[in-house]
Amino acid sequence: MHLTIRPAQQDDAAVVPEIMLQAMEDIIFRFIQKEDKKEAIRFLTDLFQQTGNLYSHENTFVAVDPEGNVMGSLTGYNGDHFIALRQPILELIQKQYSNDLIPEPETTGQEFYIDSVAVSTAARGQGLGTELLKHAIKHAKNQGFKQIGLLVDLDNPNAKKLYERLGFTLGNKMPFVGGEYYHMYIQFV
Template identity: 35%
Template sequence: MIRKAKISDAKAVAPLIIQAMGELAYKLSNTSNHDATLELFDYFFKEANNQYSFENTLVYANENDEVLGSINAYDGAKLLELRTNFLNYLSLHCGLKNFNPEPETQAGEFYLDTISVSPAVQGKGIGKQLIDAAIKWAAELNHTRAGLLVETNNHKALKLYQNKGFKIIDEKQFIGGSYHHMVYQISM
């Protein structure tokens, strides 16, 4: 079942965010320490008004309400607003002074930020269900496009998104990595 995330989902969702982000998560936490990185994303998941907040998250939960997958998504026009608290925290607590990453999205797009499924249940269609739910959520908010970034060397994810109807529209550099910017046109 897919549902809106709750603050109490933090312990399950924070590792999923890190899994989706890979090395980017450690660049943002400015440490290779997994526990410190986990603590950072756990903290922000529980907080309002940031891109990793429970407010911007859908989860896939099994019949026991165990979270097995998550997707963070938000209006691209709100990226800078949603980033502000996060970047201020990174500056104060993680030593990332004057850190201003490139925008990964923009106005006119509902941005699918992190999509992740627990390794134990990958390949069972949960990721596809989360993407479908996020596209439906975008349509309910009157968005006509859903966008995401996928690493240029992540062929498995690229194929998944292409099979879901996403098209590569350009390439982006983001915090030192190269990404395909993909968009899904939502029919209204």
């Protein structure tokens, strides 16, 4: 399958939030305080279409097939901007869902942080997640970051193996929204 990876556009919102939700369903359900996929997609769609937040189209790359169908996405950003990018989400979950949750920081900064990577069910098992991660690594290097990082769920050993194959090193264990994760990273020379 030949795919092109490009920056997301606002009109990719028709499909990207549903793909993104696969990568962070439990977390989004905690934000909206219910296990409702339609509501979770609406929540992510609103944020994806806006600017200046963690889940914005401006922080997302998409993989598109020759017909223009989005088959996967990767959302990442400058970790130094995490607190500012998280604030609109905290305000939205408080205003819309009366949720005062303030999750632990996912990144301590000083890195390009990969927030989520997800592949549509139609494209799974074809190496698309790997290609999106390689794209993010190249992007981080080209932007002058000294490090790229992400969190991996302790209960997801297959993802951990994938990240290790790509050169990520296992870092500290850390809690996040009720789960336990490892911070994994690649330092650039």
